[in-house]
Amino acid sequence: DAMVIQNPRYQVTQFGKPVTLSCSQTLNHNVMYWYQQKSSQAPKLLFHYYDKDFNNEADTPDNFQSRRPNTSFCFLDIRSPGLGDAAMYLCATSLPRPSPYNTQYFGPGTRLTVL
Amino acid sequence: GESVGLHLPTLSVQEGDNSIINCAYSNSASDYFIWYKQESGKGPQFIIDIRSNMDKRQGQRVTVLLNKTVKHLSLQIAATQPGDSAVYFCAEIEVNRDDKIIFGKGTRLHILP
Numbered sequence: 678d679a680m681v682i683q684n685p686r687y688q689v690t691q692f693g694k695p696v697t698l699s700c701s702q703t704l705n706h707n708v709m710y711w712y713q714q715k716s717s718q719a720p721k722l723l724f725h726y727y728d729k730d731f732n733n734e735a736d737t738p739d740n741f742q743s744r745r746p747n748t749s750f751c752f753l754d755i756r757s758p759g760l761g762d763a764a765m766y767l768c769a770t771s772l773p774r775p776s777p778y779n780t781q782y783f784g785p786g787t788r789l790t791v792l
Numbered sequence: 793g794e795s796v797g798l799h800l801p802t803l804s805v806q807e808g809d810n811s812i813i814n815c816a817y818s819n820s821a822s823d824y825f826i827w828y829k830q831e832s833g834k835g836p837q838f839i840i841d842i843r844s845n846m847d848k849r850q851g852q853r854v855t856v857l858l859n860k861t862v863k864h865l866s867l868q869i870a871a872t873q874p875g876d877s878a879v880y881f882c883a884e885i886e887v888n889r890d891d892k893i894i895f896g897k898g899t900r901l902h903i904l905p
Contacts, residue, residue: 719881719896767836780838783836783837788833
């Protein structure tokens, strides 16, 4: 089945220790997104790629970086995790506009714990 | 650890009854809407969508209603089951503007036995 895969599902890191989360997709979608979701809140968009074109949200801290080496893979790098970065990180993909259906398909998420 | 999140509105429904979850959206130019279901510890899962040229769309046990006049969206779940317990998010998109979606705040659906 075509899908969005995130690894690892659970990640524990220490305060200040860099961490990388990965996402892969078999949907061949042009657009890939990274969201941060904290408890009882809606997902918050960090950035997205349209093919290799990177689009950062204005309020995304510099501590968060991303790489997309090819269509299938996208990585989220947190350079110096703080306690406030503990959250669920969601990857999503979609077809680009003007596709009639810009539905985003989400992966299962990576739960990040910062000690 | 995580900061304390906002308290999600909760809808408690008896098993077997119908559920109605409401959402007010913000952008009058939005022309595509999605309902997502998010179970604990999982990513949001697509349930049903609707375009702005429709006011009703039905799926299996779910119906979405759109009222553009008052910018209101609702999700109706028929014969609610224990597996329907989750947080439900509405999402809006302005298709020709950008690739981003705007999520609503979410509603937690709690099924009573």
